[in-house]
Amino acid sequence: MLTVGVDIGGTSVRAAVVEPDGTVLAEASAATPESAGELDDTVAELVGDLAAGRSVGAVGLAVAGFVDPDRRSVAFGAHLPWRDDAVVDRLTERLGLPVVLEHDANAAGLAEHRVGAAAGATVAVLVALGTGIGAALLVDGAVYRGAYGVAPELGHLTVVRGGRPCPCGKHGCLERYCSGTALGRSAEELIAASEDFSVLRATWERAEPVTGRDVARAAEAGDALARRVVDEFGEWLGQALALVADVFDPDVVVIGGEVSASAPLYLDRARRRYADEVTGTGHRRLAEVRPAMLGGRAGVIGAALDARERAQRT
Template sequence: MDAIGIDIGGTKIAGAVVTELGEIVAEERVATEAGDSDAIVDAVVAMIESLAAGRDIGAAGVAAPGFIDAAQSTVYYTPNIPWRGEPLRDRLVERLDLDITIDNDANAAGWAEFRFGAGRLVSDMTMLTIGTGVGGAIVTRDQLFRGGFGAGAELGHMRVVPDGLPCGCGARGCIEQYGSGRALLRMANAIADVGGIGQALARVRDQNGKLSGHDVSALLVENDPGALAALRELGHWLGQACASLSAVLDPQLFVFGGGVSVAGDLLLDPVREAYVAHLPARGYHPEPEFVIAELVNDAGVVGAADLARVHLGLR
């Protein structure tokens, strides 16, 4: 049975028809009107209707940023869209003759990697998405973990530094402030400020007016020592976080997705080093693998579609 997956992001809404094998057979994208809740619902409805036209579609899954309730129906809160207790599933169901499931976007991406990507050979997997912020997904014993209220696995808001940097969630010291793309830019700017290995970073910043993620990525490709130092610092914090997560979750595999993950082993090497250095019972605790996600930009729609099948009991 084919299903539709929709991934609502801060700048775009992506949709696809996905087969039971995780293959995309049709897809669409539109810009997100992030400040207009009604416009987003209209866009999702129109996209599902368009993708379903002339096809035998059994269900649709919608991946949304933020906290989703345990019934996979209501968006408790999302940071970049004005949804507070938004009954998203009900609003879609009343306009569509189709079973609809709502899930967190990081959960959808993590599930896609577990089912069809880097995690398909294990039963217990933890995924961290390293983009502007840090997202997370947990699979344990072949089941997606959501928590008692549905808002679990917000791994980016695990605190790693007591009274550390303020986070957009209202807390201080979250891993999102030390292990995200935004954190990487802050670290790169700090290195540029002191000169030395930061000379190339400072030069690019002066030329462009500011450093961007693309600038840092380009310097990483050139093995620039300043950019590499920033990435190592980022990996150090992520490795510490993974060591703490292992003490609780004991995954067989850590998967890293998101824009920063394109650095590959340049990111994973310092993650592994810091993980081993901070792992409880070091030398006696089995060590997981650390890998880069395989599905990249398709993970959200593929995972959302497959979770719609799970919700119907077809998986």
């Protein structure tokens, strides 16, 4: 059975027809609309176009927002128009196909477990490094959601008391130090505090934001300041991995998200810090820390595979 996965983010809606082994047959995308009705229309149009002439059995939605425990409604998404919205019932009726709803990080984690870097893992954690930090926990292949559907929220663990302000309202959250956004912020702070040469300084002096991509490109080109920022990022990631290991004791941790494309710059350092920081170091087995395999398609693939598995159970 073919299924369609739809990854709904704050800027774009991506959809794909996916085979049972995770192979993407066709895909399409559109900008994320600002109203709930227009978002419904966009999803329906993308699914309709991709399903035309194909035997599609179900649709999976991966959403960047809070999904209710029953997985039928979107409670909230900071960059989405759906609010306490029973999207599953409405879109099931409109599309004429079963619709399954999932958080986008959980969908990506599911994809990596089924056909990616976490295949065969007993306890797998996905850490998605992008604008913030997304995370997923799978135990014996099943997504762990917590009592109210929002676990695990790793990005908002407080790691620096009174530290950098976070959009969530707290200070010192992990994602303020270990994300694509954090790379840019750390570079700006270092430039402001020193007179060291850096290709990033011109951007900062124009009062333009330094992005994580800017930092990664500069580090790859040998820029010393950018390299220091990336090294610090690796230290923070290693500390995060130690926290993950102490709480969940996984056998595999997958590093995904946009920043994972630059994993060769920082992952070895993160592994070393993790090995030094974890409780009982030297007397316990460590999780394998692997870069993600599925890239930006993980969300749509996971949503599609989730829909297929749910359809087979009903």
